[in-house]
Amino acid sequence: MLAYIIRRVFQSVLVLLIVGLVAFSMFAFVGDPVDNMLGQERTQADIERLRQQLGLDRPFIVQYWRFLEQAAQGNFGLSYRQGRPVAEILMERLPATLELAFVSGLLALFGGIALGIFTAIRRRGAAANVIMTLSLIGVSLPTFLIGILLIYVFSVELGWLPSFGRGEVTDLGGWTTGFLTASGLKALILPAITLGLYQMTLIMRLVRTEMLEVLRMDYIRFARARGIREKSVNFRHALKNTLVPVITITGLQLGSIIAFAIITETVFQWPGVGLLFINAIQFVDIPVMAAYLMMISVMFVGINLIVDMLYFAIDPRLRVDRTAGGH
Amino acid sequence: MTATPVLSVRNLVVEIPTRHGVLRPVDAVSYDIHAGEILGVVGESGAGKSMTGNAVIGLLDPPARIVSGQILLSGQPVHTLRGDALRRLRGKRMGMIFQDPLTSLNPLLTVGDQLTETILEHLDVSPSEARKRAIAALEEVGIPAARDRIDSYPHEFSGGMRQRVVIALALCAEPDLVIADEPTTALDVSVQAQIIALLKRLCRDRGVAVMLVTHDMGVIAEAADRVAVMYAGRLAELGPVREVLTDAHHPYTAGLMASTPLASQGHRRLRQIPGAMPRLGNLPPGCAFSPRCDHVQDRCRHDPSPTLDTCDGRAACWFPLRSQKDNTPEHDQEAEA
Amino acid sequence: MKTTAILTAALLASTSIGASAETLRWARAGDSLTLDPHAQNEGPTHTLAHQIYEPLIIRDMTGAFQPALATDWAPKADDPNVWVFNLRQGVKYHDGSDFTAEDVVFSITRAKSENSNMKELLTSVVEVRAVGDHTVEFVTDGPNPILPSNLTNLFMMDKGWAEANDSVTVQDVEGGQTTFASTNAMGTGAYKLVSREPDVKTVLTQNENYWGKDQFPMDVTDIVYTPIQNAATRVAALLSGEVDFIQDVPVQDLGRVGETEGLVVKTAPQNRVIFFGMNMGADDIANDDVEGKNPLADVRVRKAMSMAINRDAIKQVVMRGQSQPAGMIAPPFVNGWTAEMDSSAKTDIDAAKALMADAGYADGFSIQLDCPNDRYINDEAICQATVGMLAQIGITVNLDAKPKAQHFPLITNDQTDFYMLGWGVPTYDSEYIFNFLVHTRGEDRGSWNGTGFSNADVDAMIVSLASETDLAKRNETIQSIWNVVQEEQLYIPIHHQVLNWGMTSAVGTEVSPEDDPKFKFFTMN
């Protein structure tokens, strides 16, 4: 088990290095950052000076190595746009994204599993079919359109919910949270629905298929033959077996929520790292883009690791190598 | 055998509506099983053996459903019960043993959990009492060191051991009737014998009525008190095992016996029944066995095959084989030439 | 959603910011890049700085000069190279320290330093010296008649505060060093900084001992500034009453905002003209299908292209009436602008086709048009319309629209032949236009001249403007330069942008041509 973890961690570091290299090499093509940093009246001399200062004129490998060296110490350099340390900006903006991802992840997970089970158990029911079709609508419309329609209905027409921003946030020393204020929670609702809806649909369909498979297994028939109540057949016996494969894919699914946040944050002006990344691309703010990518890959690799661990925890069959080989 | 039978099935008919027409996997089947008695139900696969068992315990997969006939459990009608009423009987009054031990136990719950859960469902005992009974059940089915094996997971048992756990589970709520659906098919021969011996012992000690469904005549000969032979959803022959095996009245039973290498039969050439059992979708007119029967007469091809009691009470055949001794296999020789 | 009991208890405890007398919730597309007054020379950054810091002279909401930290100013009687500024007495910084001539000298020197983006505006200033506590003298390298107009965005920092918080030098991005001044501010302005989360929210409150407390309306007591990038969301915020004032209402939503009860739209011409540039200088251009010669070098082709563009259609459909067709690349209130030149652009497809035939391109040619898609109002839509119009005279245009970060380098590095550009004139004088767009591309002038136009006489005239003190003669030179520009059809002017501010009816203000609201002038009723 331990060896397995070490091997996975080593592979993860490898992944990070590759991500860094790929990300860094791509930035050269995305545009010229220098132009944005200098005002209308700059001269060619200014451009040269700044390029030289930013080290953009040095060979690519040197730039990359210097970037890695600094990144290791948590110093991702200064944002060309804001002139502030990238690490500081990321830490400031991360709570917003994580809280949004957490709430929409919760919505997607519990909503997805609950609806998945319901549509599996009441497979022939009219309600199940309606839910299935409605859920497809969630997957059939682009996220940004869903977001704007929600704003149109709930903010402009009904005026119940705020259309942008994160509302009042309380600073808990380094971590700003929107959970403790009424406006913070209200501001979370629409973006969480927009971001979570798509994932919820995928998880629901996954749970439904998996549950239908499990419900046909012999041990379920045997449980029913033993007169076990339908409720505990579904939830104690079937659900546990359904969740094992679901965990892996859901783990990755939730990972992509953070990536999907880019669009939701742009539509709702949600001050998270997704919006920061979009601004960075428009402004060709390379340090922020590089730091964002590294952070995302660390998160992804971390999630992959956790999901694998979860696998061991849930499925006893995999734990056989740990117990001293039962006779 | 005057006591009321634990299980009595009267003219049970099960139908499945499909796009090719309505199929009848179980067609007017009647039989009784008394306490402490093992009724073997044998026949080729698809003959409706398992379907009968599922109908009795009420686990028919839709769209299959009971159309007519009665199922009485110790005199109490069961076929009319639905939902919770039926559920409460399962496990408590009738248990079921499945074929493949690998897939019959929930892989993620310990053996102990699955046992105590069933016990607590039906008997109002305290959890600690339930655990004690679970251990007792495991010991009764011959699991060594049951006390410390109760908390292990199904995958930590061998195939044979797992089938013993399945049996323990089926009996832990002390049912009167047990339907064993091909309990030995998935096991290798040596383990089969142990499981059969276990079933016989439990049936005798506990006075449980057992319906043993199998396609293996050897298991029937070994374990069953009485045997029912099924063909294409109908009961071909029913009677005490000694008589049916040695002196089959129905040509199909005779053919079956001729094609089974029983140790007791000594050395003789095996004979094969020509053709194959018809699919329920296109049954031949008249007796379903007519196309393969070497004693077929015109009547067999026209009239629907008789039920047991309409003919000699032993075989559903217009021309049951008389029990003359000379009716030995040599007689069939020339038919073969 | 997933609120548990504990959370709801917490909700009751917290209250949002008490709605004090008059809080103005202000939103626009972009945020200020930094609070360091001299680090960036860019719209949103100056607008925020104007609330906290003050320059010597400011432009009020109509664009007219108004004394700020300087009460009066004039060139020195005996020496034309020196400007004398008398400073306002008794002005205090937010932390109570006095505003003196020393602060002015410090601020100007800081603005001229290496990393400051404001130094181009002060190229002509050789030295600044304090004469006593409340008088300052600027020495320029030759008489500079328009120096005051270069100072309207040069903010005065407090020398003591800067030294105490080691913000003496402007922020050096590469040095990896971030100055205290980029995230904090100490000015003399009408408002003080309360809190700032870049790109998220900035909160200002009124400076109680502001020197101009009773000279300006000062109705707005608190300002909450939140950037909202997505246009639809920005309009939704105004419509749903979450913000009181937004600066860039998309033209298509003006109708809706205007009709909504309780909301009002105010428009005014902006100090920005939009035009197309053409690479006429090169002998053969890369992005076209004409080998061996450059169609754009022929003035007849350029005039034909200008005549093919239906500016009224663009105004009517693309801009929804929110623009003024232009005939020259100078906004109306700039010195050197004439109504006659500005209305000289005519649309005449047949004449254009005739000109194309004369020039030998009867069956037209194909060329690439580079446009920004996130800089000017409906920039991409205007380019798409132009593609349609030029197609009618046989010119097939491949449109390449991209973010401004990728578009502008093409112009400054001479990598585009046909491009859209917009130009504002902070100095309100044609010299500024000629320096960047007409003068031959050289060391310190012509950096935005993508046309390849190079005319020695014109260059000489442009340079002479910098030191010509006789205004009448100076204007005459300006006119002759404009005649060359118009004759040569260096550029194809499209229109002057119009600013659209959306606000609740309670808010009272003019629309400033520089698109920079100064909230001390705002009235709230």
Added chain:
Amino acid sequence: MADTSSDIRPTRLRRAWNSDIAWSFRHAPVAMVSTLVVVVLILGAVLAPLVAPHDPFNPATLNLMNGFTPPGVANQFTGDFFVLGTDDQGRDVFSTILYGMRISLFVGFSAVLLAMVLGVTLGLLAGYAGGWTETIIMRIADVQLTFPAILVAMLIFGIAKGITPPEYRDQMAIWVLILAIGLSDWVQFARVVRGATLVEKNKEYVQAARLIGRTPFAIMLRHILPNVLNPVLVIATISLALAIIAEATLSFLGVGAPPTKPSLGTLIRIGQEFMFSGEWWILFFPAATLLALALSINLLGDWLRDALNPRLR
């Protein structure tokens, strides 16, 4: 699969007609309706030049004064009539939807094809070979997962813009979209196929094939592939819908199809800018079309998965 000579061709057709799948198709109204919708939309897209009243991609035919004409009402300036109205550039919304769908469908199909081919091959390889190849492929998948489709598209766009000569830029945009969406989609195919291959690999029929000396390549193609096709087919339908939507999202971020040749997604992006200003039809009709297309493809995918999965019937 023995090949049948031509004389019994009709029976194969007959057999196909009343095969279980065809039977359940005829009895699933949802499947039939969604197939009808998909067929109609695809036909509309393919026959766009014949069906569409105007050619929205030819700038010469556009008249800017036609901009923002409401549906079914003649334009006040030019008197032209447009059944579904016009967009901000005076393009007839109906024709642009048809032409736009061409691009969206083309991008969708090609992207899914690329993702499927890439994903299935790598999945088969990873599942069958195991060991180092499997680790490498799976780690590449991890790297790939780090890059959301949007990001991949933006970065590829940057590169492609840098290196293609201007006149090919329009076509290039389409291929870049296909590359970007395809590249970010192959991971799910690879994962499913690898999982299925691992299961099939130690089944008897595979060992038997190996015993009789079939090359690994033949085993993978002839034996394992047919058995993993079911899940792949289902994922293909679902990701086709997602690819079309991804294209729309990318154009929302300004990286999609070129402005002069808008795809369905670009139309929706343009439409959403006019949502509050009253020109609802620029957004409504394209969004409704995209919804109908994506919904039908998804419903078809759902039905296909249930029909193909014998045990679920």
